[in-house]
Amino acid sequence: MNEILRGVAEAVRLIATGDPALREIVLLSLRVSGTALLLSTVTGVPLGALLGLSRFSGRRLVTAVLYTGMGFPPVVVGLSVYLMLSRSGPLGQLDWPLVPTLFAPAAMVIAQSIISFPLVAGFTMAAVMGVDPQLRRQIESLGATRVQNALTVLSEARVGVLVSIIAGFGSIISEVGAVMMVGGNIEHRTRVLTTAIVLETRKGNFDLAMAMGAILLSLAFLTNLAVLLFQGRMFDR
Amino acid sequence: MLTAVANGNNTLGKLVGGCKRIPNSFLLISLALAASLFACSSRADLPLAPSGAAEDPVGSGDAAAQPAEPQKLTLATTTSTENSGLLGYLLPHFEEEYGVRVDVVAVGTGQALQLGRDGNADVLLVHARAREDSFMAEGHGVRREDVMYNDFVILGPAGDPAGIRGQSNAAEALERVAQAEAPFVSRGDDSGTHTKERAIWEAAGVEPGGDWYLSAGQGMGAVLTIADELQAYTLSDSATYLARTLEGIELRILVEGDPILFNPYGVIAVNPTKGAHIQASLADTLVDWLVALPTQERIAQFGVAEFGAPLFTPDSAAWHRVHAIDAD
Numbered sequence: 001m002n003e004i005l006r007g008v009a010e011a012v013r014l015i016a017t018g019d020p021a022l023r024e025i026v027l028l029s030l031r032v033s034g035t036a037l038l039l040s041t042v043t044g045v046p047l048g049a050l051l052g053l054s055r056f057s058g059r060r061l062v063t064a065v066l067y068t069g070m071g072f073p074p075v076v077v078g079l080s081v082y083l084m085l086s087r088s089g090p091l092g093q094l095d096w097p098l099v100p101t102l103f104a105p106a107a108m109v110i111a112q113s114i115i116s117f118p119l120v121a122g123f124t125m126a127a128v129m130g131v132d133p134q135l136r137r138q139i140e141s142l143g144a145t146r147v148q149n150a151l152t153v154l155s156e157a158r159v160g161v162l163v164s165i166i167a168g169f170g171s172i173i174s175e176v177g178a179v180m181m182v183g184g185n186i187e188h189r190t191r192v193l194t195t196a197i198v199l200e201t202r203k204g205n206f207d208l209a210m211a212m213g214a215i216l217l218s219l220a221f222l223t224n225l226a227v228l229l230f231q232g233r234m235f236d237r
Numbered sequence: 238m239l240t241a242v243a244n245g246n247n248t249l250g251k252l253v254g255g256c257k258r259i260p261n262s263f264l265l266i267s268l269a270l271a272a273s274l275f276a277c278s279s280r281a282d283l284p285l286a287p288s289g290a291a292e293d294p295v296g297s298g299d300a301a302a303q304p305a306e307p308q309k310l311t312l313a314t315t316t317s318t319e320n321s322g323l324l325g326y327l328l329p330h331f332e333e334e335y336g337v338r339v340d341v342v343a344v345g346t347g348q349a350l351q352l353g354r355d356g357n358a359d360v361l362l363v364h365a366r367a368r369e370d371s372f373m374a375e376g377h378g379v380r381r382e383d384v385m386y387n388d389f390v391i392l393g394p395a396g397d398p399a400g401i402r403g404q405s406n407a408a409e410a411l412e413r414v415a416q417a418e419a420p421f422v423s424r425g426d427d428s429g430t431h432t433k434e435r436a437i438w439e440a441a442g443v444e445p446g447g448d449w450y451l452s453a454g455q456g457m458g459a460v461l462t463i464a465d466e467l468q469a470y471t472l473s474d475s476a477t478y479l480a481r482t483l484e485g486i487e488l489r490i491l492v493e494g495d496p497i498l499f500n501p502y503g504v505i506a507v508n509p510t511k512g513a514h515i516q517a518s519l520a521d522t523l524v525d526w527l528v529a530l531p532t533q534e535r536i537a538q539f540g541v542a543e544f545g546a547p548l549f550t551p552d553s554a555a556w557h558r559v560h561a562i563d564a565d
Contacts, residue, residue, distance in 0.1 A: 204350070
């Protein structure tokens, strides 16, 4: 119990003093997970909309793959990305400048994009399917093109889409298995909040570990709150 | 969960007014938070030490005579003894002989000592002599024995860009690595190996830092993987390194044999005043067993079949009494 209280006190102190080491770790966490989220959003939202709106052969299969992906263990994603990018792996062997090296932030971004993509696409699909089908028939009868139709439905389902993005973010900002494996938890380079928590726990620095846990939780909470407040303003106008 | 989102969204889509939005925002916040919390709890694999449950300490060490369910002993140890496979090779014999289950918590020496300090482990098998001594001096342990030793080695890529191959002085070798600014992967986890590495840097008069010095904060196995992948230098205990050569590692031993690279392991029985859950007499039995001649002989045999040489050298008082004549 003492450790938890001391951890919270330490968290407040670290934030209040703007500890530079901590700031570096928090910023890298946000940069990596933010970039990964951006990638999975620009690919996942269109795919989710497509799956939710159209009927084509193989759609069920794609959906099943997507749902499986939503529960995919991050460590397995990490391991796969690791084996691909390793010096002896199929991509690492190519030695192309575009292929990121292991133990660099770009490798972590790839792993986290793969983890969050099914969540964004799957939740978007569910949100789009939840839009009243009457609405689609109505705008179709008004002569809307397919793209206009999709955009209208997406805008109608915007809260659900937003939730899909938040869920994607929640899944990667708190993820430790994949970033540990492909990032390597290297100080000043690839150390993010989750891997730093594991390290400080291993070192027996429970205060500091708990402090970073509190910061991670607050970060997830604030991000969700900010996005939802922003969304609320868009509605109320 | 999917249904919840779809329903929530459906309701929201139909809402145009502002006042009824609050409950929905709440729904969404809690939903998203629940998602991230769930992710937290299922994905964080922090090593937590199981404590010795509520069993009463046994009066006599003769646990084998008791038909009751097996008792549990928690051994906190360094990653090297676990990663090299030594404990998996030794402990089943102890478990069978005494009818005890030994739970191994493999962490850095720093955390192993902390686990002992907090009363979360009954026995510690660690390798950082100075820190073991202060642990004993602070009264956290009741007994400390030498068990075995092995050597640290400086590993690097076959190309050896810093040119340290065959150096007899470990500190000079690391100084060259620093001068060449060749990548070096450090454990950076406050472990026994990390403690040793810092001691060598200190002997070299170098404060390592900069782009070439990578502090990984992970166990020996992970650090070997990283160093191998990045073609970097690193410091490892020879046992973990040799065990890894079976799985194909490109790193080579470049420097070995300097007395500073000596790596002794000690076993400590945690002070039973930490709580009634500490298995004092069982812990004592395990310590006796580890330093006893039959176990020491087993340690001397470990790895011989695979590597042609033992990974650890026995070092207990009992061993030395018998082998004193052989020495030199």
